[in-house]
Amino acid sequence: MREAATARRERVLATVRERGEVRVAELAAELEVSVVTLRRDVEELARQGKVRRGHGVARSLTSDPPEAARPGTRGGSGGSQGSVGLIVPEHHSYLFEAVRGARAVLEAAGVRMAMHIARHVPGAERDMARQALEQGAAGLLIAPRWRTARAPRLDEDWLCELPVPAVLMERRPAPGTPLHALDSVCSDHAYGAHLALDHLVGLGHRRIVLAARDDSPTARTLRAAFAGFAGERPEIESWTAVLSSRATAPEPPREPVEGSLVDLAPVLREHGATAAVLHADVDALMLVQQLREAGLRVPRDVSVVAYDDVVAALGSPPLTAVAPPKEEIGRVAAELLLSRLNRPRGAAPAPIRRTELLPALKTRGSTAAPPAR
The missing domain is CATH 3.40.50.2300 (Response regulator)
Known part of the structure; x- marks a missing residue:
């Protein structure tokens, strides 16, 4: 079993070195293994310092990351300097406080935030992500709607294959799913x-x-x-x-x-x-x-x-x-994304972070001791 994994990882390494960069999903299909298995192989090779792991891709140590994935560079067609895309569902005032926190951190770092509002229709967040990448976003902050418990599974493929760093805001994927390996910042x-x-x-x-x-x-x-x-x-x-x-x-x-x-x-x-x-x-x-x-x-x-x-x-x-802590959710998520974007070239991947922030109780005039029975 171990020998089979070792041999497969050698093939992965050889392919990455030959091509410079490969998409995990495409290579998994070529090697006839699951995306989860190949993602683990890439993570192990990255831990050994043999490849660089991106969101949905594996890169050789000698290849340069794409222009759109570097802060302060112009990526895509008509993109902006050092932009980050932020995707939230429409009519969601709760998350707009998180947007304010993220914007403050990004602007202080000289990074422009481009906001994309996803309609309440299937696939809307994926379409907004594609649009943000076409406009040159170096990274993404995403708060999917996920109205139903099964909704996250519908987003697994495209979220795990994003070519730029991404952080989930106020969303916590279930353990054991591919999305569990994405950076996330959430209230407890x-x-x-x-x-x-x-x-x-x-x-x-x-x-x-x-x-x-x-x-x-x-x-x-x-x-x-x-x-x-x-x-x-x-x-x-x-x-x-x-x-x-x-x-x-x-x-x-x-x-x-x-x-x-x-x-x-x-x-x-x-x-x-x-x-x-x-x-x-x-x-x-x-x-x-x-x-x-x-x-x-x-x-x-x-x-x-x-x-x-x-x-x-x-x-x-x-x-x-x-x-x-709605505004703080946005702040911490933006700080985490910036740390990914500013990581030195060739550095080993940082561990995935799943951050939880505690709510607070605001006591006002609507609670008191119960009436006497």
Whole structure:
């Protein structure tokens, strides 16, 4: 087994030296092995200092990296000096705070940021990445929409074969998948769920409801972590999780549905709940208004913790919220990308980084001790 791997790596090395640069996917097809196997071979050869590993390519030590992959050079047709492409989905105010953080770091380094907004259609991020590369982007910061749990698999091939360094923002691929080997910077949303529950339990709440979206990696992580923590804490007598609205499901209705927001008051009354965690902010503000119309006062009758903290402070009352470090996500991702771009020629590849930043709890006027039974 070891001899077969050694022989295969010798063939990989010979091919890279002969051609100067080869795409991992193409060479895997030539050698009739999986892309994952060949990627491991390239990583081992790079560790031994025999080849240079790029995103989706392997290069000989004597070949120069492409012009578009060097900061401060003009790549592609009509590209800009030292540009970096940043890809985010449309209508996503949460990620726009990360954009602000990334822009500050890139501009301080003299690198122009070109923003590309992907529509909510399959393949949109891939098309934006292709456009950014054609315009000479030296690297990419990417926050794919990934509305469903299976969506990351549809992006594996093109993300792993990018010819320039790329960093995923606020996205954490599942272990054991090809995307697991991409640089990523993400909030620890499981810790955010812990903060919300710990705050409410500390105030004396024992029956808690989660009304959350289910159409993003953040939402799915939050829902899973809430269920895990709530089920493990002996102080919590009852908990349940519901979808905040039909529009926030992985597969939303094709046409807008009037009154699609969950009717939260009956859910709270059914479970005798005195507290709710609401994801995300805009849904939280609407649900608080809905509770008020149903005769439930916040926080006198029910305490509310919002998740995201984009507009939670603007509520009436201002909502206690879990605040992921959104702007810092962009800053750290940009710094990581710059470190890749500025790595000396011929240097051994740096280890892949998977960075997690902890959210914080912002206590405001929507949480209090539960009413006396």
